[in-house]
Amino acid sequence: MNDKVKGPASYFPSIEKKYGQPVEHWLALIRERADDQRHMEIVAWLKSDHGLGHGHANALVAHELARRKNG
Template sequence: MPDTAKVKGPASYFPSIEKTYGQPVEHWFGVLRTAGPLKHMELVALLKGQHGLGHGHANALVAHFMAAR
């Protein structure tokens, strides 16, 4: 029997983000990379204000992005 672990943490939002906004998460990571050295909440505000993402989705993307640095 296959052991499929349920995705937890920020990555659990990724399927919903891709479905809702029509872009792969890598697109949003590219946006964050080009934004420059901003703080967590500054990046969240950028995704919300300039790209129309909801707070939870923006926060999940930024948390995952910052943890991978």
């Protein structure tokens, strides 16, 4: 059995370590903007206003938007 996390969530441990906030902090911020902004607009905002790298910001946004889409 392979329990290795794949996809955007595979970035979560490094995101928490690098930025000092739990993933839920970032996902809550994304949820506040997800109804009004597109994926790359949210990524750009996380990068410019919060200092996240592109890969980390993209992983968080992709994860949250997929969760919203799939319910």
